[in-house]
Amino acid sequence: MHIPFQNTFSKLPDTFYQSIRPTPVSNPKLIAFNHQLAKVLGIDSTDTTELAAIFSGNIVPPGAEPLAQLYSGHQFGHWAPQLGDGRAILLGEIIGIDGTRRDIQLKGSGRTKYSRMGDGRAWLGPVLREFIISEAMHHLGIPTSRALAAVATSDPVYREQGALPGAILTRIATSHLRIGTFQIFATRGEIDHLKQLTEYAIERHYPDADGPMGLLRHVCDVQAKLVAQWMSVGFIHGVMNTDNCSISGETIDYGPCAFMDTYHPETVYSSIDQFGRYAYANQSKIIVWNLAQLATALIQQCTAKDAAIEEATDIIQKVPDLHENYWTKFFLKKIGITQQRENDRELINSLLEIMADNQADFTNTFRELSGADGRHHFKDPTIFDQWKEKWMNRLTYEETPESVMQSANPAFIPRNHRIEQMISSALADNFVPFETLSQVLSFPYQDQADHDQFKNPPKPDEVVQATFCGT
Ligand code: AMP
Ligand code: MG
Helix, strand or coil: CCCCEEEEHHHHHHHEEEEEECCCCCCEEEEEHHHHHHHCEEEEEECCCHHHHHHCCCCCCCCCCEEEEEEEEEEEEEEEEEEECCCCCEEEEEEECCCCCEEEEEECCCCCCCCCCCCCEHHHHHHHHHHHHHHHHHHHCCCCEEEEEEEEEEEHHHHHCEEEEEEEEEEEEEEEEEHHHHHHHHHCCCCCHHHHHHHHHHHHHHCCCHHHHHHHHHHHHHHHHHHHHHHHHHEEECCCCHEEEECCEEEECCCCCEEECCCCCCCCEEECCCHHHHHHCHHHHHHHHHHHHHHHHCCCCCCCHHHHHHHHHHHHHHHHHHHHHHHHHHHHHCCCCCCCCCHHHHHHHHHHHHHCCCCHHHHHHHHHCCCCCCCHHHHCCCHHHHHHHHHHHHHHHCCHHHHHHHHCCCCCCCCHHHHHHHHHHHHHHHHHHHHHHHCCHHHHHHHHCHHHHHCCCCCCCHCCCCCCCCC
């Protein structure tokens, strides 16, 4: 098999990364392969032995120049002066049949210079979890890294729970440049490196951007939009640290993330998010904070400092409105509205308020609106009836509200309890639930009568209280 690997990142100064090959594993076995994505990348092999060897890192194909990227970041608001790919390796880049350059990254591929106390490995649970959730995100129509392959190894990985089966995930993104990649050079005062990185990012993602502030504008736009899209499907990223915030505007770093069942703006699942910094509704504010950190880093390379500070301040100050406009657009579609009118924001906000008060299921309530229903999700259904009356009046001004709602309100999301059940089965060597879940979530906006059970929220004994990073 020939995969035309390249690597433009490796042409940057060698302080940007560590050249390193993945650490070989024992008995790599291909447990999942995304044929649809492989086709886009121009990978046409069906030789599972060879695919397993490549996507476990045991064979490094010609043209790939594997490396671990250096970055830093603010973790939960605290500055971490140096991070980096500690359990991931960028194998190389591929230009797909669509002409897009993408990173091919292995996660769980062994220790690097940036591993600190970690073992550089991943176990099966988080690998399958990321596979399912990132692909679901893609099929929901939201920018994200994607999952190409999952390989099981016979090397155990030791975590709190004991010895667990090792696995490696291959993920694909248009790049893995993050806010933290800029922060590290800015804080170290390596201005030439910061400039090189800025040029590289502009060329790769936003060729029309005019310098550092042009880049900032683009990233603000894509991130303000991304977070609004997450919120519109009830997604909580869980670790919105600046090192997990991409320049491309794709969702990256699926750790303790989750889709909400019952709606509440303060929902937190992540076991490490003690104070709710990254709670569902707080994501709107955190993205502004993160983008302000990017602005601070980018400014360092500008010679006319005062002017740059003024421009960056102006850009950042506009992010809350920018995000709110996206948020409004996405949420109004969820109630069938395409052209905003006066009082529409109040209409959607009042629905969210009564959903929270009545512990309504986020996904199912919205989905059932297209059948003008949803009342049975409310503890007090008459509250919904009152809202519905106002809503129905408003909908008389809309042409095709049902179809607008059908394509804005998924029927299927990767619910936590389903993911947990899928992982338990996989640990018992049963991959059928993984396959079924993948299949159902490939068409999230289609009713699939055979799979109605995947719409159900968890029963009381199935509720997942906390999600873990899986490190
Ligand atoms: P994350 O919370 O996944 O964004 O990871 C934060 C940092 O910890 C990154 O630099 C990771 O590469 C590193 N890290 C997380 N888990 C491991 C591990 N098992 N081995 C080595 N490094 C890790
Ligand atoms: Mg990370």
